[in-house]
Amino acid sequence: MEAATAGNEEGRWAELTYEAIAPVYDAYTAHHDYEGWFAELLPALERNGLRGRRLLDVACGTGKSFLPMLARGWDVTACDISAAMLARARAKVGDTVELSVADMRELPTFGEFDLVWALDDALNYLLSSDELEQALRGMRGNLAPTGLLLFDVNTLLAYRTFFAETDSMAELGEGRRVVWRGQAAPDTPPGSICEAHLSVEEDKGATGGGGAQTLATHRQRHFPEAEVLEALDRAGLECLEVSGHGWDGILGKPLDETTHSKAIFIARAA
Numbered sequence: 001m002e003a004a005t006a007g008n009e010e011g012r013w014a015e016l017t018y019e020a021i022a023p024v025y026d027a028y029t030a031h032h033d034y035e036g037w038f039a040e041l042l043p044a045l046e047r048n049g050l051r052g053r054r055l056l057d058v059a060c061g062t063g064k065s066f067l068p069m070l071a072r073g074w075d076v077t078a079c080d081i082s083a084a085m086l087a088r089a090r091a092k093v094g095d096t097v098e099l100s101v102a103d104m105r106e107l108p109t110f111g112e113f114d115l116v117w118a119l120d121d122a123l124n125y126l127l128s129s130d131e132l133e134q135a136l137r138g139m140r141g142n143l144a145p146t147g148l149l150l151f152d153v154n155t156l157l158a159y160r161t162f163f164a165e166t167d168s169m170a171e172l173g174e175g176r177r178v179v180w181r182g183q184a185a186p187d188t189p190p191g192s193i194c195e196a197h198l199s200v201e202e203d204k205g206a207t208g209g210g211g212a213q214t215l216a217t218h219r220q221r222h223f224p225e226a227e228v229l230e231a232l233d234r235a236g237l238e239c240l241e242v243s244g245h246g247w248d249g250i251l252g253k254p255l256d257e258t259t260h261s262k263a264i265f266i267a268r269a270a
């Protein structure tokens with residue numbers, strides 16, 4: 001795997017976060033139902049003319065967003081900014097998937113793909129419209145002539161609830177657990193940058209031990225629908241469909257920032 005060439009420390013926020021949380025990522029996202037999610041996303045793609053079986057999974061993390069596609073017989077190429085996340089993906093798939101460290105703001109051209117996607121709010125780690133446009137432009141450069149792009153972003157509801165709450169997310173055994181402490185306000189305005197601290201916390205033992213070890217801080221930006229549509233346009237992409245879903249993953253239209261937790265965008269080269 002090649003090394004990422006992300007910019008300065010500030011620009012490397014997401015990379016440093018995921019390098020730190022890679023060891024617990026699969027544990028704290030174990031409840032994410034990708035099969036259920038894909039049962040909604042794939043028919044939506046098919047309605048928009050999906051054909052072929054070549055997938056580029058941008059910001060693939062530990063592989064959760066491409067494993068169900070491998071099982072469906074797709075040829076998968078994948079990348080992520082975090083080498084530690086990719087190492088976990090590699091441990092699951094060996095050499096069957098081409099995995100590269102890459103920053104989606106400077107996405108290389110890996111080839112021509114029938115489907116390019118970036119799932120589970122990966123784009124919310126981009127902290128400005130310009131970064132969003134750069135990433136979308138790079139994804140466009142990897143599309144086959146008939147290829148489709150799909151991505152999700154978190155809605156205001158996600159920032160006003162999940163990013164505003166404390167949640168004990170996963171038991172690691174021996175009295176240790178992963179704890180999420182959202183720092184956002186319940187009335188977070190559109191376009192805000194929101195943070196959440198992730199820590200590993202331990203029960204106090206008979207000797208009074210225990211405590212908390214903060215692993216990293218998630219920093220995400222909310223992108224309102226209009227801003228995403230403008231970025232798609234500037235990146236040379238035509239938006240085909242916008243929909244949303246709540247915590248159940250069931251797609252609905254129109255997108256509603258106050259009842260849907262995620263917005264889903266499907267696009268193609270303009």
Ligand SMILES: C[S@@+](CC[C@H](N)C(=O)[O-])C[C@H]1O[C@@H](n2cnc3c(N)ncnc32)[C@H](O)[C@@H]1O
Pocket residue numbers: 014015018058059060061062063064065079080081082085102103104105118119120121122125126
């Ligand atoms: C919430 S995880 C989702 C991972 C995977 N797509 C999934 O569904 O499990 C977000 C991923 O985005 C990656 N990421 C964040 N900023 C990135 C960037 N600029 N370029 C590439 N990957 C990035 C992180 O390293 C992390 O693996």
